[in-house]
Each structure stands twice: as C-alpha cells, then as structure tokens.
Amino acid sequence: MAINESSPYEEGMEEYMNRGIKDVITEHPELEAILDDYDIGCGACMVGTCLLKDIVDVHGLPSETERALMGRITKVIYPNAEIETSEDDGKAQAERTFAYSPPVQILVDEHKLIKRLIALIPCITESMDLTTEDGRQLVLDGVDFIKTYADSFHHAKEEDLLFKYFDADSEIVSAFHEDHRVARNHVKNILEGVSEKNRAKVAEHLGAYNELLQVHIKREDEILYPWMDRNISSEQETELAASFDEVADRFGDVNERYEVFVQRLEKSFLN
Ligand SMILES: [Fe+2]
Numbered sequence: 001m002a003i004n005e006s007s008p009y010e011e012g013m014e015e016y017m018n019r020g021i022k023d024v025i026t027e028h029p030e031l032e033a034i035l036d037d038y039d040i041g042c043g044a045c046m047v048g049t050c051l052l053k054d055i056v057d058v059h060g061l062p063s064e065t066e067r068a069l070m071g072r073i074t075k076v077i078y079p080n081a082e083i084e085t086s087e088d089d090g091k092a093q094a095e096r097t098f099a100y101s102p103p104v105q106i107l108v109d110e111h112k113l114i115k116r117l118i119a120l121i122p123c124i125t126e127s128m129d130l131t132t133e134d135g136r137q138l139v140l141d142g143v144d145f146i147k148t149y150a151d152s153f154h155h156a157k158e159e160d161l162l163f164k165y166f167d168a169d170s171e172i173v174s175a176f177h178e179d180h181r182v183a184r185n186h187v188k189n190i191l192e193g194v195s196e197k198n199r200a201k202v203a204e205h206l207g208a209y210n211e212l213l214q215v216h217i218k219r220e221d222e223i224l225y226p227w228m229d230r231n232i233s234s235e236q237e238t239e240l241a242a243s244f245d246e247v248a249d250r251f252g253d254v255n256e257r258y259e260v261f262v263q264r265l266e267k268s269f270l271n
C-alpha cells in the first residue's frame, strides 16, 4: 500500500510523524489496534513519548510492511486519503524470528533463565507463607536471583555496556532504563513486605515484577536488541563481546549456579 505521491495529506502526515505516539493515539484511539497488528505495543508502553516516525524506525519493519502500516495510519487520520490497498496486514510480524550479534545473543540467552524464574512467580505467590522462616527464605532466594542474576549481572550489562553506545536521553533507551528502575522498586517493596510479614504487599509486588519483566524482555528481544544490533558497528560489537567476557569473569559461575537454583524450584513447583 502506498500513499499517492501527489497526496494533499503528505504534509499533514509529515507533521504527525514528528508528534509523540501517545499524543497521536489519544487523538485517534483506533491506531492502537492497528499498531498491535504489527506487534508494536505503543499503547501499553510506560513512557510512550517516542515520535511516530521513531516507532517506524525502531521496529525495523520490512519496507512493504512499513508502507502498509503507514497507509493504514494515514487512512485513520485522513479517512478520505486515496491509498492503494495491500495484503500485508502485519500478521507476519508476530511470527518473525530474530538473528542477534554474538554479544546480544548472550543477553537473549540470559532472558531465557529469567523467564523460567518469573514463570514460577505465580506458584511461589500462591504457596507463600511468610509466618515461617522457610517460607520467608523461599521469597528471599527468589529475590537473590532477581538482584544478583537479573539485575547486577544482566541489567547492569545492558545499562553499563550495551546501552552506552546509544543516547541515554533518547526515548527508547530511557524507556528501558525506566523499566529497570521500576523493577528495582518492586524488589525493594518485596523485601520490605517480607520483613513486615505482609503477604499482600509481597504478592502485589511479585506479581507486578512478573508482569513488567515479561513485557520488558519481549520488547528487548523483539524491538530494542534488533534495533541496537542494526546500529552498532562491527568494532563496537567486538568491544562489547570483550566487555561481556570481563563481566562473565567477574561473576564466575553465576550462570551455572542460578541454572541449578531455577531447576530446583521447577522441580518443587512443576512436578
Ligand atoms: Fe532490560
């Protein structure tokens, strides 16, 4: 689908492309469902101040898909616009696979262990007993995984190394930083809840952490990392791989230790 070259809507669309996506969605709520068709979840994004043109760039859509999406967006904003129709409804976007650079692949692999741990959070919450030492220790062990593996080891590699190649003030990088900050706040509340023996508080923040991280990881795997990989040079990639090796040395057998921990939990909750 392509917008007619001589379209009188072109200038107006140019203006829309430079507006914040949240603002554009507020004006045209039906755009949220269209973006969802292309697996672009801007409606649910916590920051959502990216410009409309950024979301097109950041999501790296194939050119035909991008034209189809822009055509549908234009049709919502300018219902009378003459636009060629396209078969590309964005559904293929949801089924696409990703190829990462070797250092970024390491982060994707770490996500797999983090996802296995957060998948156990509903079981941990359901059986949680903060009145006993063992019950409290189970939550504290889960928090140790989150603090050591997910945060110190994994998030720190993102924040201190990978993200450093990009403008920290850009909307996309600050959105992911903000998720890390919110996640740390949930951890703080979980720890407070454990020491207060406040089951409701711990359950609330464990649940919120689970929800946040599920979306965060999906966005990193499918949006942030592919976009970053497209924008780092091969020299930077080599440098990043060397820095990740240094972190791995510093953390020793962290992967093996937490793999054993997650396996133990899976055995006790899923068997
Ligand atoms: Fe992250």
Ligand SMILES: [Fe+2]
Binding pocket: 107, 111, 154, 155, 158, 217, 220
């Ligand atoms: Fe991550």
